Amino acid sequence: DAKTTQPPSMDCAEGRAANLPCNHSTISGNEYVYWYRQIHSQGPQYIIHGLKNNETNEMASLIITEDRKSSTLILPHATLRDTAVYYCIVRVASEDDKIIFGKGTRLHILP
Amino acid sequence: DTGVSQNPRHKITKRGQNVTFRCDPISEHNRLYWYRQTLGQGPEFLTYFQNEAQLEKSRLLSDRFSAERPKGSFSTLEIQRTEQGDSAMYLCASTPPRGSSYNSPLHFGNGTRLTVT
Numbered sequence: 001d002a003k004t005t006q007p008p009s010m011d012c013a014e015g016r017a018a019n020l021p022c023n024h025s026t027i028s029g030n031e032y033v034y035w036y037r038q039i040h041s042q043g044p045q046y047i048i049h050g051l052k053n054n055e056t057n058e059m060a061s062l063i064i065t066e067d068r069k070s071s072t073l074i075l076p077h078a079t080l081r082d083t084a085v086y087y088c089i090v091r092v093a094s095e096d097d098k099i100i101f102g103k104g105t106r107l108h109i110l111p
Numbered sequence: 112d113t114g115v116s117q118n119p120r121h122k123i124t125k126r127g128q129n130v131t132f133r134c135d136p137i138s139e140h141n142r143l144y145w146y147r148q149t150l151g152q153g154p155e156f157l158t159y160f161q162n163e164a165q166l167e168k169s170r171l172l173s174d175r176f177s178a179e180r181p182k183g184s185f186s187t188l189e190i191q192r193t194e195q196g197d198s199a200m201y202l203c204a205s206t207p208p209r210g211s212s213y214n215s216p217l218h219f220g221n222g223t224r225l226t227v228t
Contacts, residue, residue: 002153034216043115043202043219044154087153098144098167099217101153 002102003027004088009106018075020105022088025069031092033064034099035073037084044087044101047073083109113137115220117203123226124193131189132223136205143186144217145178146202147171154202160186193227200224 005023012018024033034049048055048062050071055062061074075082087104116135124130136143141162146154157176159167162183172178175193180186190197201224204217 036216041221043204043221044217046216046218049216085153098156098159100156101146103151103153 002100003031003090004102006086006088006102006105008103009108011108011110012075012078013110014080015077018078018082018107018109020073020075020086020088020107021070022073023070024088024090027068027090028092031090033062033068033071034089034091035060035062036087036089036099036101037082038087038104039081039084047086049091078107078109080109080111083107115203115205115218117201117220117223119223120221121224121226123228126195126227127192129189129191130193130225131187132201132203132225134186134188134203134205134220136185136203137207137218139207140205140218141183141208142206143180144204144206145186145188146204148200148202148222149198157188190225193225195227198225198227 032049032051035047036044038044047059048057050062050064064071085104085106087101089099091099118133143160145157147157148154157169157172158178160180163180175191178188200222202222204219206215206217
């Protein structure tokens with residue numbers, strides 16, 4: 001079973017920051033937080049991952065709370081192309097094993 | 112394009128027929144995964160290969176399903192005697208050897224959409 005909880009859907013206005021929350025209250029010390037997204041009719045696309053520090057790349061920022069029980073994915077300037085299902089996943093780094101998806105958050109970017 | 116390639120993109124078959132899908136992973140990715148995704152759900156893990164060895168199979172993978180990776184490169188997923196409940200998107204992903212990048216994300220193809228009529 002997925003170890004994360006996400007809202008089923010969210011809306012965000014184009015050009016604004018999209019903040020997608022994820023709860024992972026049972027996360028273990030060696031588990032990383034990963035985010036993927038899936039645009040309609042495509043396979044999931046890796047976005048970003050982190051352990052405890054905040055992370056930023058060209059796609060997004062990941063903010064992880066100090067207790068690591070929750071995180072937020074931030075898309076700084078959302079565009080219509082960011083409309084997708086966003087999956088938050090916890091994954092043990094040492095095993096590099098399969099990933100278990102939940103249902104994700106369906107993000108609608110509104111023009 | 113050097114991403115994960117899946118063929119065909121779409122397959123329509125009649126119930127009871129056999130179908131086979133192919134996945135070509137990213138070059139030098141020795142680990143390969145198959146997932147299934149139905150409408151409105153996240154992808155569900157089916158099976159995993161490291162090189163040619165099939166290391167794990169989900170209980171979702173009934174005995175009508177068989178996956179192979181004979182030379183440790185491309186993989187095939189065959190479904191025998193298809194049922195309407197097999198209608199789904201079948202996704203393949205790959206990742207490099209564990210030692211080369213400790214937290215390698217999975218790289219997914221765009222899937223094969225199967226419709227069983």
